[in-house]
Amino acid sequence: MFFYLANDLRTEDFTGEEVIYYSWSSAGPDAQLEPYPSISPPQKLTTWRPGNFKEFSVPLPPRARDGQSYRLVLTTRQHTRAHILNLAARDVGERPLPVMSMPILLTAQARPGYAEKQQAIERVYRVPLGSGKDGFLRVREQTSFDLDKKVWDSGIGLSSWLVETAQQVSPDGASPHLHHIERLKDALFSSDKRRIIELGSGTGIVSLTLGALRSTRTTDQEGCILTTDLESALPLLAHNVSTNDSLFIQSTRPKPLALDWDDESFSEDICAAGGFDAIIMADVTYNTASFPAFVRTLASLVRLSPPDRLPTIVLGYKERDPEERTLWEMVRGIGVTLERIGEREGAGREPVEIWVGKCDRAG
Numbered sequence: 001m002f003f004y005l006a007n008d009l010r011t012e013d014f015t016g017e018e019v020i021y022y023s024w025s026s027a028g029p030d031a032q033l034e035p036y037p038s039i040s041p042p043q044k045l046t047t048w049r050p051g052n053f054k055e056f057s058v059p060l061p062p063r064a065r066d067g068q069s070y071r072l073v074l075t076t077r078q079h080t081r082a083h084i085l086n087l088a089a090r091d092v093g094e095r096p097l098p099v100m101s102m103p104i105l106l107t108a109q110a111r112p113g114y115a116e117k118q119q120a121i122e123r124v125y126r127v128p129l130g131s132g133k134d135g136f137l138r139v140r141e142q143t144s145f146d147l148d149k150k151v152w153d154s155g156i157g158l159s160s161w162l163v164e165t166a167q168q169v170s171p172d173g174a175s176p177h178l179h180h181i182e183r184l185k186d187a188l189f190s191s192d193k194r195r196i197i198e199l200g201s202g203t204g205i206v207s208l209t210l211g212a213l214r215s216t217r218t219t220d221q222e223g224c225i226l227t228t229d230l231e232s233a234l235p236l237l238a239h240n241v242s243t244n245d246s247l248f249i250q251s252t253r254p255k256p257l258a259l260d261w262d263d264e265s266f267s268e269d270i271c272a273a274g275g276f277d278a279i280i281m282a283d284v285t286y287n288t289a290s291f292p293a294f295v296r297t298l299a300s301l302v303r304l305s306p307p308d309r310l311p312t313i314v315l316g317y318k319e320r321d322p323e324e325r326t327l328w329e330m331v332r333g334i335g336v337t338l339e340r341i342g343e344r345e346g347a348g349r350e351p352v353e354i355w356v357g358k359c360d361r362a363g
Contacts, residue, residue: 196225
């Protein structure tokens with residue numbers, strides 16, 4: 001087995017030292033009945049150091065039998081829920097994220113020295129749903145370098161911030177952002193009908209988190225959460241929605257849709273919504289060349305809403321290049337003013353910034 005630690009774009013190796021633990025999780029039929037995968041007690045595999053790229057042998061699961069399937073789990077913590085990312089934790093991105101392989105069939109028929117590279121991995125996220133209940137999201141990513149098929153730092157940071165905001169009974173009255181937070185909570189977590197769209201959804205982590213949170217706060221069956229990206233992202237996005245179906249009701253189940261910012265027309269589903277209460281997005285700023293198309297798309301979405309019900313804009317952002325911040329001035333030109341109201345600790349301790357936008361006019 002080979003592995004390495006890197007940032008979400010895999011452009012930089014993890015620079016610190018980190019103890020890596022391994023464990024196994026049964027992939028048999030009974031595992032599908034559990035709210036989250038259970039794992040064997042984590043055991044130390046190695047200590048990661050920069051440049052320490054080499055092959056490792058991992059002992060097989062205890063009492064494993066021929067024909068059984070297991071998932072290999074790698075974590076940086078040594079406890080029985082080390083593989084679960086707690087979205088309620090403010091430091092959720094502080095350490096390298098745990099990862100779980102796809103099922104591995106243990107068989108005596110395998111050719112010695114031959115192993116087919118797996119094309120996907122999964123991660124498990126805890127989402128507190130209130131009244132002492134937890135939901136567990138299982139999100140699949142691909143091991144390819146396709147940017148729309150993996151979870152990005154801002155997606156986790158924004159999801160974590162939404163979890164905390166949903167749990168707040170009332171915002172801190174002394175907060176200078178009180179008005180923005182109250183408006184955001186009304187747009188995202190009201191028990192009334194809400195129409196929400198996410199741009200650049202990727203694997204869907206933000207929409208999935210929001211759908212799970214809303215499902216315990218509303219009985220409305222007419223709202224929608226539209227989760228959009230390029231056509232190439234939709235199969236994986238649809239898989240992740242389907243995998244987590246038990247956490248949603250009809251109006252909170254994210255609906256995957258193709259939305260290319262270079263296309264000036266919208267699909268029937270987007271037009272039929274009649275405007276949106278909220279437009280959410282995370283890590284949509286990495287390609288500055290796409291800004292004109294993105295701003296045009298954002299302006300067109302805002303114009304779908306009536307002037308007296310303009311949408312709240314929510315952005316999770318992690319700076320990769322200072323030039324990305326030219327977007328703030330560009331959206332101001334369409335009547336959207338962004339204000340930073342929070343943050344989460346991201347990979348490498350760099351912050352994931354939370355911005356909320358107010359529309360002053362319909363594009």
